[in-house]
Amino acid sequence: MADRTSEPVVVVGLGRFGTSLALELTRRGTEVLAIDRRPKVVQSLAGHITHVVTADSTDIEALRQLGVPDFYRAVVAIGGDLEASILTASLMVELEIDDIWAKAISRQHGRILSRIGVQHVVFPEHDMGERVAHMVSGRMLDYIEVDENFALIKTRPPKEYVGVPLGESNLRRKHGVTVVAVKSPGEEFTYATADTELGYGDVIIVSGRTEQVERFAELP
Template identity: 50%
Template sequence: MLIVGLGRFGVSLATQLVSQGREVLAVERDHALVQKYADSLTHVVEADASDIEALQQLGAQDFSTAVVGVGTSIESSVLVAVNLVDLGVEHVWAKAINKAHGKILTRIGCHHVVFPEHDAGVRVAHLVANQMMDFIKFDDNFAIARMLPPRDVIGRTIDQCRPRSRHKVNIVGIKPPGQPFHYAEPETSIGPEDVIIVSGHVRDLERFADHSDRKR
């Protein structure tokens, strides 16, 4: 995978991919950053990715997926993204810092545009405002959350508390203290210290999480 830009987003992404055993070619024009991450990433090259000839020499056109992690300069981000699209990279992902930036990236042909700061803000807002321990939102306002169980389900089985009919959410997983997560079955009983994985629409999850005055 090709990653352009070794800012916080690019480094975090590259490091995670390497930990998963993926081959990563990181392109960065800042000499200090290239030296800093040369030993921890698979391949780090000092080059200006806004120059399409530089990308061609690196073989960018041979990658099926590339990520534009440049975020400090919208102009540089757009130039890099255009180059990757023009080189025929099948999947171009790009980081956007605001909606206008994202709209430009989409219009020039980026296949996937992400808003890491915005997405992180949404996630943290749910963690702060609700009784949630983790929160992941998908399309159409559907989400999965990790939380402590509300009081009215503690000591009852999934079949008894009927979360789907009463709260419009599904309890899909449960983790008792000191044990691994396992799938929730109708006969699964929920303890006060268990951690549960719940899926549903965002508003329903929020109401379910707030159905208790428990504090973490």
């Protein structure tokens, strides 16, 4: 199968989410066609994104004229206007874009997008809120859910595991988690091994089922 990761991306909707996405893709060297119906927004981003144009994404002829059917991947980043979001996504499906991503602002919105053929529905506000909630309410320094019930967290080592080689700690048997990487003060992250001993000032990356890493992060 051909590698499609470096192919150009069309991003529709240049609110905070769409703009951040388009700018980051451009920074990474990906060619981006960014579309928004507001001329002032488009003008402000000219020169910062590969191609940025003013157009109505709910007009299929406008999308055709911009060459959107030639793209393999598209992101519908419209959030505030549900009708425009759904119609634009349906046009991307009609234009047979192979890999469609779309922002949803509610579960109902997300279900509609999925039903019309969007392969990847994202909930940026919900996901960021959940991530921050985990950090605010506990000892986690960062939290990333990588699957429905599997997460990576950044935290400090519990006292009982400081100075104990990981191979002797029985962390996986006791808590169902694995220490993936360790960062000592003034140093970079390194992969954890069975011989790694954790220190009080260390920061660790831990993986496991969501409820297990949450419990582990609360250990004193």
